[in-house]
Amino acid sequence: MSTTKLRPRTAMLSDSPRFRESTHLIPTPGIQEDRPERYEPLILKGWVVSAIAVVMIGLGVALEAALSVSTKNDGYYVPPENVFKFACTQFLTSFIPTLFVAPLGYLWSVTDWMLRWYQPYVTLSKGEAPAEESILLDYIALKWGISLKSLIEALAYLHIGAHCDCCDIIATTRWIYLPSKTGRSNSNTIATTTTVVGLLPTVVQLNAFLASAGFxxxxxxxxxxxxxxxYGEWASAEFLLPSQDLANxxxxxxxxxxxxxxxxANPASLSLSVLSGGNVSVSATSSDGCTKNLTLNSTDSEQQYGVVNVDNCPSSNTDPAFQPVMFWFFHTGVNPQAAGVFCRPSIGVFNVTTTTNLNDGSLTNVTIVSNYTSANNVTGSPLNGRAYNGVVFDPSSDTTIQARATAINSGVPGAIFRFATQLPNGPQPTFDAPNGFLDITYSVYTQHLALAAKSIYFIPTTGFAPAKLTSQVPRLLVEPLPAHALAVLLIVIGIIGLALHTIHRRLRRHLRLTSPPGSIAAIVSLTSRSGFGELLLPYDDxxxxxxxxxxxxxxxxGRTGAIVSEDDGGGFKYHSDDVATTLFGKHDISYSNLTLDSPPFKMTAAEP
Known part of the structure; x- marks a missing residue:
């Protein structure tokens, strides 16, 4: 039996009774038509994906290095004033770090889009793909709004490439910020001092004591x-505050x-005796042997108070201005009550380091450095380290000075007693408490003497002293927890992304698309000869x-790259004679003797 060679044609058609395909009419690329170049998006090229992954890994390492430097240097310097007039510092310090991560999130989003686009074609290239896993699958529509469904379907169909890439992009876009804060800035400077230790020449005028009592x-x-x-019991030499505006x-x-x-201290003993004519006698003894006796007329006022010098103390000075004092308080109430507090003021002069709040000029801390040893007339002659009691003074023939002394003598104990009356339930709880008047006296009397000391133990001068400015300035601080988390994500996503695209590239090695798969024309070119489109209507849901x-x-x-369909369990067969005539242009062919070879297809038929 002789055979006749036929022209290379595809005579193998789907055996589906529901439609006819005509992919056999498509010219074989590379033989009858020039084979177009394979299309591959730029974002899926190996060198592009590798560059993105390397940048992400590098950013992760750089972030860890930035965290180390931030921890060591207490953050990064940020100009206190806006560098750009159109943008504040807070905006720049939060926006610029985002720029390092946001582009990577966008690039992964684009690659994610492309992998989703390609996944159905990768499945088709393996063959025998059900419709729901191939031509009906649309990961693009599932990307936004139904991302959970996208992940579930990708896992269900074992489309690991689309699933992993979806996880990558979700993780990348959730960590696109770096935290920022403010920090402390220290700088050395020189302060100009305006006072130095020295006795005020006009101390006898009592102006400083009167002002202190009033305050x-x-x-x-x-x-x-x-x-x-x-600051509490401290009075420091004055100096000029820095002129620059330093916040906090x-x-x-x-x-x-x-x-x-x-x-x-409280008296070791105190007794109250009621005398005739409304008079009462108060006798008190201090723990160091000082005694003081007072006689009051209870009818003068229900509430009485005052301060007296104690002149019979051991080693007591003869000048009333430097003697110990006793504050006394009396009220009738239900039963007459009296209270007393002995005080023995003293002063010390020290070299210190003071901390001053630049917002309001208040002292916030005083630290002793050493004793003050320079010659002066406070620790030396004429005071020799003695302290004014600040409430009792030598009698003066000057009526103005004497009036000031009287005002001071009544003003300080009056402030103490007023403090007690302003407490809940009035002064009675203070009289009843063991240390009621002691605590109040310590607070008010200390403030009075410290404020007076600033005026009477310092004199004007001009000098210089070393200082250190500390201010709250904008600092870009990298927080450890978010930084570690972001660095790990960047490195892990970079490595996973590179591995993922390497795997996906291998899956695409048999896929030869010659145009982007997203356009309608591209889809029609792949399915126009496949026949199964005859089953569908434009208005099908x-x-x-x-x-x-x-x-x-x-x-x-495999020959043309077209999408073709097959019935489950069906094979390929020849069609009827009219189809064969169309294919081969000959009626007298014995189809039982027809054979097919792999592309380019070759047919032989036995001659009659």
Whole structure:
């Protein structure tokens, strides 16, 4: 039997009774037509993916290095004033770090889009793909809004490439910020001092004591804090504050300070005796042997108070201005009650480091450095380290000075008693408490003497002292927890992304698309000869399309790259004689003797 060679044609057609395909009419690329170049998006090229992954890994390593430097240097310097007039510093410090991560998130989003686009074609290239895993699968539509469904379907169909890439892009876009804060800035400077230790020449005028007593009284009324250069029992030399505006700043200055201690204590014993004519007698003895006796007229006032010098103490000075004092308080109430507090003021002069709040000029801390040893007339002659008691003074023939002394003598104990009356339930709880008046006296009397010390133990001068400015300035700080998390994500996503695209590239090695798969024209070019489109109508919904394609499997034709379909379990066969005539242009062929070889297809038939 002789055979006749036929022209290379595809005579193998789908055996589906529902449609006809005509992919055999497509010219074989590379033989009858020039084979177009294979299309591959730029974002999926190996060198592009490798560059993105390397940048991400490098950013992760750089972030860890930035965190180390931030921890070591207390953050990064940020100009206190806006560098750009159109953008504030807070915006720049939060926006610029985002720029390092946001482009990577965008690039992974694009690669994610392309991998989703390609996944159905990768499945088709393997062959025997059901419709729901191939031509009905649309990861692009599932990307936004139904991302959970996208992940579930990708896992269900074992499309690991699309699933992993979806996880990559979600993780990348969730960590596109770096935290920022403010920090402290330290700088050394020189402070100009304006006072130095020395006895005020006009101390006998009592102006400083009167002002201090007035401030102590006003502080009780209005709950005022200590004035500038006074901190508790400390009074420091004054200096000029820095002129620059430093937000929440402070300055530490090496200077001198006076420590005015009141050394107050409750009497070791105190007795109240009611005498005739409404008079009462108060007798008190201190723990160191000082005694004081007072006689009061209870009819003068229900509430009485005052302060007297104690002149019979052991080693007591003969000058009333330097003697110990006793504050006394009396009220009738239900039963007459009296209270007393002994105080023995003293001063100390020290070299200190003071910390001053630049917002309001208040002292916030005093640290002793050493004793003050320079010659002066406070620790030396004429005071020789003695402390004014600040409430009792030598009698004066000057009526103005004497009036000031009287005002001071009544003002300080009056402020103490007023403090007690302003407490809940009035002064009675203070009289009843063991240390009621002692605590109040210590607070008010200390403020009075410290403020007076700033004026009477310092004299004007001009000098210089080393200082350190500390201010709250904008600092870009890298927080450890978010930084570690972001660095790990960048490195892990970079490595996973590179591995993922390497795997996906291998899966695409048999896929030869010659145009981007997203356009309608590209889809029509792949399916126009496949025949199964005859089963579908333009107005079919998703459910109808799925039902009509049930029982078909799909693949990419190895010869032409077209999408072809096959019935489950069906094979390939020759069509009827009219089809054969169309294919081969000859009627007298014995189809039982027809054979097919792999492309380019070759047919032989036995001659009659």
């Amino acid at each position: 102590a009284d006003a502080a009780v009324y209005n709950h005022l804090p200590d004035p500038p250069f006074v 700043g402070s300055v530490a200055v090496n200077t001198t300070a006076i420590q005015a201690e009141v050394n107050c 998703e459910k109808s399309i799925s039902q009509k394609l049930t029982g078909l499997t799909f693949r990419l034709d």
